[in-house]
Amino acid sequence: MKVLKKSFKNSHILIIGSGIIGKFNALELSKQGFKITIADPQKSKNASNASLGLLISNMYQKSKGRSWELRKKSNELWPKWIKFLQKYNKTLNIEKPLIQLTTEQKKFEKLSKFISHHPMRYLRVLEENSTIIQNINKIFNINNLTGIISDQDGRIDPIALLKTLNIVLKDKKINFINEEIVKIKKLNNQWISTCRNKLEIASDVIVLCNSLDAIKLIDLNCHNIKLKPVLGQAIEISINEKEINFLSLPKHFSINGKNFLRTNKNKLIIGSTDEYDIEPKENTFEELTDFLENKPQWLNKNNITNKWFGIRSRPEGEPSPILKSLEKGLILCTGFYKNGILLAPACSKWISTEIKNHLL
Numbered sequence: 001m002k003v004l005k006k007s008f009k010n011s012h013i014l015i016i017g018s019g020i021i022g023k024f025n026a027l028e029l030s031k032q033g034f035k036i037t038i039a040d041p042q043k044s045k046n047a048s049n050a051s052l053g054l055l056i057s058n059m060y061q062k063s064k065g066r067s068w069e070l071r072k073k074s075n076e077l078w079p080k081w082i083k084f085l086q087k088y089n090k091t092l093n094i095e096k097p098l099i100q101l102t103t104e105q106k107k108f109e110k111l112s113k114f115i116s117h118h119p120m121r122y123l124r125v126l127e128e129n130s131t132i133i134q135n136i137n138k139i140f141n142i143n144n145l146t147g148i149i150s151d152q153d154g155r156i157d158p159i160a161l162l163k164t165l166n167i168v169l170k171d172k173k174i175n176f177i178n179e180e181i182v183k184i185k186k187l188n189n190q191w192i193s194t195c196r197n198k199l200e201i202a203s204d205v206i207v208l209c210n211s212l213d214a215i216k217l218i219d220l221n222c223h224n225i226k227l228k229p230v231l232g233q234a235i236e237i238s239i240n241e242k243e244i245n246f247l248s249l250p251k252h253f254s255i256n257g258k259n260f261l262r263t264n265k266n267k268l269i270i271g272s273t274d275e276y277d278i279e280p281k282e283n284t285f286e287e288l289t290d291f292l293e294n295k296p297q298w299l300n301k302n303n304i305t306n307k308w309f310g311i312r313s314r315p316e317g318e319p320s321p322i323l324k325s326l327e328k329g330l331i332l333c334t335g336f337y338k339n340g341i342l343l344a345p346a347c348s349k350w351i352s353t354e355i356k357n358h359l360l
Contacts, residue, residue: 010035011035012203014207015209016040021209021347021348024347025209038175052259054098054342055341088164089163092161095154095155095156096151097149098149098153101254102147103145112125112148122150132250135248136250139246140299180196181210205359211227211335214332223326229312234308235288235304236305246263258270312336321339325357325358331358
């Protein structure tokens with residue numbers, strides 16, 4: 001019978017990266033009794049920054065494969081995480097339902113067919129004369145919208161989630177080092193991580209959750225890992241027109257792949273993750289509004305009151321995300337692209353199980 005070479009309490013896990021994935025991993029591992037340290041220089045443009053918090057699972061148009069299995073697992077785990085996190089923030093919740101709309105007939109036919117083949121996904125077609133579609137048509141000057149609604153998918157406020165996770169991490173006394181790790185090496189069955197300020201951290205296991213920066217720390221001659229940057233970006237539109245009230249819109253929905261979040265009667269956020277670069281182009285507004293042939297008058301550059309972006313990573317040549325043991329004591333957990341918040345519970349559970357294997 002195999003036994004752990006060290007007790008959980010004596011095993012030190014270093015998590016590099018403090019986005020939502022890193023924080024979930026830290027909390028899951030702390031439940032197992034590990035000593036946890038998170039290292040991150042807290043760059044302002046990390047992958048969690050541009051998230052709108054949409055949790056798209058039942059709408060996901062596959063029913064097999066690892067990506068679907070991760071979604072199913074996260075669906076099971078999210079209610080438990082919400083119950084746990086509400087002890088620290090009673091207002092934190094997943095707001096349902098989620099609405100997916102299109103102006104393309106072929107796309108709608110594909111969605112309708114998917115619904116008929118998956119009755120247990122709790123999806124339904126939105127009638128063209130429904131109040132939801134009529135209100136969106138009116139505000140966006142569209143007349144050919146069709147779509148579906150998921151009663152099980154929804155949205156969690158990413159800012160509230162991050163703040164709540166930070167409160168829990170502090171309560172659990174998880175160590176945080178505000179430094180960038182620039183080098184890792186294995187020495188006498190331990191990992192030594194060197195910070196930019198020359199501080200060295202010894203640990204039994206390293207979990208790399210630092211998006212694109214992860215490949216800077218691993219030997220690419222031994223591990224064929226390729227990541228490309230993807231921009232998640234968003235703009236906030238504010239209007240003063242009395243005849244337009246954004247409160248008539250659903251809280252969150254998508255049209256032709258662009259995501260919308262209305263915050264009050266005068267403000268609307270438009271976001272998307274589809275540009276392969278590290279800096280937004282000058283035509284960000286056009287990129288986020290090209291789903292409309294005839295833009296309404298209120299949807300113009302002069303009404304932009306805020307804009308932001310975050311850099312995410314997408315694997316090349318393998319599925320997203322990358323969950324992989326590179327060698328004993330070194331685990332890669334990155335490349336989430338669009339689904340970091342959704343998949344965080346399932347991936348942290350996988351990390352927890354994998355680490356136990358490393359310590360046998």
